[in-house]
Amino acid sequence: MKDFINRWMTRNARCPALLACGLRHPDETTFNQTLDSGFPEASLNTSWSCIVEAFSFLREQQPDTAQLCWSFEKHRIYAAIRADQTCLGLITKTGTSDVDLTAIEKILAEFRTLRCPAPKPVRA
Amino acid sequence: MLQTHRTRKKVLFIDDDLSFLDLFCQVMELASKGDWQVHSAATAGRAIFLMQEHQFNLVVIDARMPVVDGLQLLRLVKGKFPQIPKAILTGAPNAADRTACLATGADLYLEKPTSPDGMETIFATLNTLAAHEAEEGFRGEIRRVGLQDVLQMECLGRKSSVVEVQTAEIAGEIFIDNGNVIHAQFKTATGTPALFQMLSLKGGSFRIKPFCAPAEVTISNSWESLLMEAAQMRDETTMVALPQTEQRTAARKTLSSSRLPENTLFSRHTQEMLICNPEGKVMHQVDCTDVEGRRRVLEFVRSQADRLGESLQLGRLNWVEMQMPYTRAVVQFPTNAAVFVETRKVVRNRTAKV
Numbered sequence: 001m002k003d004f005i006n007r008w009m010t011r012n013a014r015c016p017a018l019l020a021c022g023l024r025h026p027d028e029t030t031f032n033q034t035l036d037s038g039f040p041e042a043s044l045n046t047s048w049s050c051i052v053e054a055f056s057f058l059r060e061q062q063p064d065t066a067q068l069c070w071s072f073e074k075h076r077i078y079a080a081i082r083a084d085q086t087c088l089g090l091i092t093k094t095g096t097s098d099v100d101l102t103a104i105e106k107i108l109a110e111f112r113t114l115r116c117p118a119p120k121p122v123r124a
Numbered sequence: 125m126l127q128t129h130r131t132r133k134k135v136l137f138i139d140d141d142l143s144f145l146d147l148f149c150q151v152m153e154l155a156s157k158g159d160w161q162v163h164s165a166a167t168a169g170r171a172i173f174l175m176q177e178h179q180f181n182l183v184v185i186d187a188r189m190p191v192v193d194g195l196q197l198l199r200l201v202k203g204k205f206p207q208i209p210k211a212i213l214t215g216a217p218n219a220a221d222r223t224a225c226l227a228t229g230a231d232l233y234l235e236k237p238t239s240p241d242g243m244e245t246i247f248a249t250l251n252t253l254a255a256h257e258a259e260e261g262f263r264g265e266i267r268r269v270g271l272q273d274v275l276q277m278e279c280l281g282r283k284s285s286v287v288e289v290q291t292a293e294i295a296g297e298i299f300i301d302n303g304n305v306i307h308a309q310f311k312t313a314t315g316t317p318a319l320f321q322m323l324s325l326k327g328g329s330f331r332i333k334p335f336c337a338p339a340e341v342t343i344s345n346s347w348e349s350l351l352m353e354a355a356q357m358r359d360e361t362t363m364v365a366l367p368q369t370e371q372r373t374a375a376r377k378t379l380s381s382s383r384l385p386e387n388t389l390f391s392r393h394t395q396e397m398l399i400c401n402p403e404g405k406v407m408h409q410v411d412c413t414d415v416e417g418r419r420r421v422l423e424f425v426r427s428q429a430d431r432l433g434e435s436l437q438l439g440r441l442n443w444v445e446m447q448m449p450y451t452r453a454v455v456q457f458p459t460n461a462a463v464f465v466e467t468r469k470v471v472r473n474r475t476a477k478v
Contacts, residue, residue, distance in 0.1 A: 038437070039436060043435045043436050044436070047432055050428050050435070051428075051432075053428065054425070054428050057421075058424075058446060061414075061417050061418075061420070061421050062446060062448055062451075062453065064450075064451075065446050065447070065448055066448065066449070067446070067447040068444065068445065068446055069444065069445040069447075070429065070438075070441070070444050071441070071442040071443050071444070071445070072429075072432075072438035072439045072441050073438065073439025073440040073441075073442065074437070075436065075439070077438075091436070094439075
């Protein structure tokens with residue numbers, strides 16, 4: 001499932017003004033893609049860890065919390081978590097009209113409902 | 125070329141002796157060389173009316189008047205308009221009167237002038253008093269402050285005032301009564317549309333004036349929900365360019381369609397709200413079912429935001445939005461406060477009679 005979601009992100013997590021995106025799997029491994037040098041791998045991993053903690057905490061208060069958006073002065077982080085606790089984070093610039101919110105919402109919604117296709121039966 | 129902007133001081137003279145009043149007003153206006161805008165009233169009732177209509181820099185009251193004498197009027201003015209400097213003018217000064225007037229709030233107790241020199245002296249004295257900043261507290265200039273900060277300050281302090289908002293071309297007013305925003309007017313709009321228009325202004329200046337009752341009360345929402353709604357509107361405006369507004373709506377429909385019936389309309393209602401000070405002390409709450417839980421959310425989000433901001437150099441946190449299937453919660457940290465607001469999607473069947 002991990003490889004499947006990683007492949008899905010490589011293919012589908014694309015939208016204008018996206019600077020970086022990443023996955024944090026339940027086993028705490030990560031998979032990142034950066035389009036901007038300002039987001040080193042180690043910093044992204046720390047961030048995804050923070051966001052998973054946030055989901056975990058907030059779900060104790062608001063059990064249905066499915067998506068988060070952290071809007072900072074310079075950048076915005078959109079995040080979603082799946083039932084299997086895989087977390088996706090997308091980083092864009094703040095305050096730019098280049099950001100396609102529809103595309104972001106679509107990516108997050110698709111990620112949450114993503115299902116690994118059943119393996120094809122092997123012909124004898 | 126450098127241009128200077130001169131503001132005329134508004135001065136009100138109250139005296140039942142109309143011939144003296146007329147002459148005195150003319151002399152004072154001339155002596156001011158256009159710096160004063162002089163108003164006059166022959167009765168206490170007219171004076172109170174004018175004070176409600178104008179923001180005066182100085183009020184000068186004759187000590188001896190029929191019906192309501194100078195001392196009584198002084199007491200009334202002090203109670204209703206404490207910020208306005210007040211002077212008593214009398215034709216028959218005496219020590220007892222002087223003590224009573226000064227104890228009642230008069231800044232000056234002066235004898236009516238009878239000579240041109242006396243007029244000049246009186247003008248110079250009154251002009252000095254009119255130039256004083258009457259309001260208590262600090263005086264200064266605030267830059268880079270949002271109008272929402274000003275409103276929040278007034279409302280949290282449960283003050284009554286009129287916030288005058290001025291841009292290059294247009295002026296508007298926001299009426300705050302005992303910490304509640306009750307009316308706003310801007311251009312031709314009134315009520316919440318006017319308030320939101322003013323809160324969306326990129327810049328301008330403001331002035332806090334003494335409260336006077338508006339002609340109508342057009343706003344009944346809590347100030348917290350008004351500010352949150354304005355903030356959300358502003359964020360949505362800056363976040364997404366205009367052509368994408370339709371796309372956002374479409375996206376919301378896409379996200380909702382899996383959970384909700386198609387034939388529905390949505391609106392958002394504020395469900396609960398909590399405001400804490402930076403130390404985490406609850407300052408205000410509306411329908412908050414779990415104050416301690418929400419307080420913990422605010423604390424947690426702030427600490428996580430610090431960690432996130434530090435690791436990725438994201439800058440200051442503006443807000444955090446949590447999306448649930450039927451609700452949405454927003455956490456914000458304006459200056460000296462932490463705010464939690466949860467709104468609920470109100471689902472209404474499109475075919476239902478409203």
